[in-house]
Amino acid sequence: MLDATSDHHRQVEFNSEKILASTFESGPIRPPSEGGSHSLLLRTTRNCPWNRCKFCYGIIYNRAIFERRSVDDIKKDIDSIKTISDEITSVSTQLGYKGKVTRDVGITMVNLAPRLNTSQNFLMVLNWLMFGGKTAFLQDANSLNMKTNSIVAVLNYLKKNCPTLDRITSYARSRTLDRKTFEELSEIRKAGLTRLHVGLETGDDELLKYMDKGVTSDQHVDACRKAKQAGFELSVYVMIDLGGRGMSDQHAANTARVLNKIDPDFIRLRPFALGPDLPVFEDYEKGVFRLSSPHQRLEELKNIVSSLTITGRMCFDHFLNCWYTDSSRRTTLFKQDYEGYKFPEQKNLVLELIEKGLQSDESVHMHVQEIIGMKNL
Numbered sequence: 001m002l003d004a005t006s007d008h009h010r011q012v013e014f015n016s017e018k019i020l021a022s023t024f025e026s027g028p029i030r031p032p033s034e035g036g037s038h039s040l041l042l043r044t045t046r047n048c049p050w051n052r053c054k055f056c057y058g059i060i061y062n063r064a065i066f067e068r069r070s071v072d073d074i075k076k077d078i079d080s081i082k083t084i085s086d087e088i089t090s091v092s093t094q095l096g097y098k099g100k101v102t103r104d105v106g107i108t109m110v111n112l113a114p115r116l117n118t119s120q121n122f123l124m125v126l127n128w129l130m131f132g133g134k135t136a137f138l139q140d141a142n143s144l145n146m147k148t149n150s151i152v153a154v155l156n157y158l159k160k161n162c163p164t165l166d167r168i169t170s171y172a173r174s175r176t177l178d179r180k181t182f183e184e185l186s187e188i189r190k191a192g193l194t195r196l197h198v199g200l201e202t203g204d205d206e207l208l209k210y211m212d213k214g215v216t217s218d219q220h221v222d223a224c225r226k227a228k229q230a231g232f233e234l235s236v237y238v239m240i241d242l243g244g245r246g247m248s249d250q251h252a253a254n255t256a257r258v259l260n261k262i263d264p265d266f267i268r269l270r271p272f273a274l275g276p277d278l279p280v281f282e283d284y285e286k287g288v289f290r291l292s293s294p295h296q297r298l299e300e301l302k303n304i305v306s307s308l309t310i311t312g313r314m315c316f317d318h319f320l321n322c323w324y325t326d327s328s329r330r331t332t333l334f335k336q337d338y339e340g341y342k343f344p345e346q347k348n349l350v351l352e353l354i355e356k357g358l359q360s361d362e363s364v365h366m367h368v369q370e371i372i373g374m375k376n377l
């Protein structure tokens with residue numbers, strides 16, 4: 001919400017009813033880096049087509065059935081975005097900002113039409129334009145599941161109507177990428193999709209099977225390499241402690257092996273958080289699955305990092321990377337920005353930070369059970 005103030009009333013004209021009538025759909029989540037980039041969220045599909053991974057279970061999407069939206073419906077959403085965008089830009093011009101969208105533009109509009117402050121669609125487009133209108137994220141969990149000609153049609157329409165976009169990204173399952181041909185992926189890339197976010201989680205086949213990820217390590221490698229060759233910037237997610245105590249060594253060794261084969265542009269670390277609604281919780285209660293402590297998690301990370309020969313970046317851009325420099329817990333051990341640490345140049349720095357974290361008393365760091373509020377895990 002904008003903090004509107006009464007001293008900003010100006011003589012500008014815009015059609016607030018038209019803005020409020022211009023609606024578009026958004027899904028529940030996007031990668032944190034897309035929030036940091038103030039991405040426009042465009043929902044091309046709904047929910048997850050798999051819903052089975054034991055560490056996720058599609059709960060964030062309420063386990064709802066996957067749906068592909070029609071190209072016509074998505075185009076209507078893009079039309080709405082353009083309508084809102086045009087009205088905002090026109091106010092900017094009237095205020096003398098020459099089309100540049102500033103906070104003052106938003107405040108002026110909200111002062112004149114307070115209902116705009118409750119429109120999530122208006123606020124999203126405003127925020128997106130305030131940061132240059134540069135990036136968009138296609139929701140939900142696996143937009144690459146769309147037919148190739150449909151996703152190309154959506155991308156062409158989006159780029160035509162939102163010409164300031166220079167980065168368009170999406171989540172994609174490896175299994176789905178594996179099924180697309182190189183030519184199809186190249187066509188999608190050329191139409192304007194620039195970055196893919198892929199949930200690798202682990203490179204260990206036994207763990208992939210146990211977690212019901214629906215993909216093998218070879219398929220991960222083939223799919224991700226094909227996407228890179230097609231020109232995509234590749235961001236992969238790795239879950240520290242996904243195998244708990246029992247599979248830590250094999251998780252680390254095989255994840256490093258697979259990462260080295262893929263050489264992604266970004267590795268984004270997402271330490272595993274257990275929850276009572278997850279299928280793996282049953283195994284936890286039986287004692288089959290045992291969570292690692294903060295130091296044990298760092299040891300696992302050390303095993304992965306020390307084997308890496310990659311040339312991309314490793315990022316700790318999530319609050320679950322909850323290792324700290326001291327007991328005040330004001331500063332995280334690893335910086336949590338979206339660009340992270342460049343390998344191989346900063347590999348030793350990451351290893352030094354891991355050692356520093358291991359030398360601190362373990363209570364300095366946060367155990368995952370503290371985060372999820374389950375003291376007796």
Ligand code: SF4
Nearest residue numbers: 048051052053056058
């Ligand atoms: S594919 Fe992704 S969203 Fe779907 S269940 Fe697995 S981790 Fe969750």
